[in-house]
Amino acid sequence: GAPPISIFLKPPGVMAPGGSATICCSWQGGRGQLELHKDGQRLRAPGQGGGSAEFTISNASFGDRGTYRCHGLAAGTLLARSEDLDVMVQELLLPAPALSVLPAAEVPAGSGVSLRCSSALPAARCWLYLEGRNAVLDVLSQHQETFNISHAREGDGGRYSCQCFQRAEASFRYSAASRPLELVVR
Secondary structure (H helix, E strand, O other): OOOOOEEEEEEOEOOOOOOEEEEEEEEEEOOOOOEEEOOEEEEEEOOOOOEEEEEEOOOOOOHEEEEEEEEEOOOOEEEEEEOOOOEEHHHHHHHHEEEEEOOEEEEOOOEEEEEEEEEOOOOOEEEEEEOOOOOOOOOEOOOEEEEOOOOOOHOEEEEEEEEEEEEEOEEEEEEEEEEOOEEEOO
């Protein structure tokens, strides 16, 4: 089959109305054109072909919520699709959590590392993100607010952030994202 296409949101997380983010698509070994689709409808394609494309959402509105996917085409023929990327736009009503790392932000390969997302909110749950990945890395709560990497590898390095949410009656309330933290594994 065709080489896979990866898709992710940068920065990751729930966006506030008026915020901005970039949908990044990468087609390993793909030589055609990348198109962005939302909820099954073609939105746009970059001007030239290539292995990667970025699509910016500026001044986000609730209309930007939805499921996005990148398609790889050559000579008008669909060759590959990315996984789905769910983009959420919500009011960010809760304070941002703090993200910390132990023992340090730079560690040798094979070391143990703990990432801790701390929120002062009762009964809050938090998502841990690693930029460049489509999915949430982990869901943390007050009972388990650390994400442990027992033997860090180079691939565990990168830009981490977390964002919290609380259930409020029949809906959810979201926090702003933490300040990003760069983990370096040497």
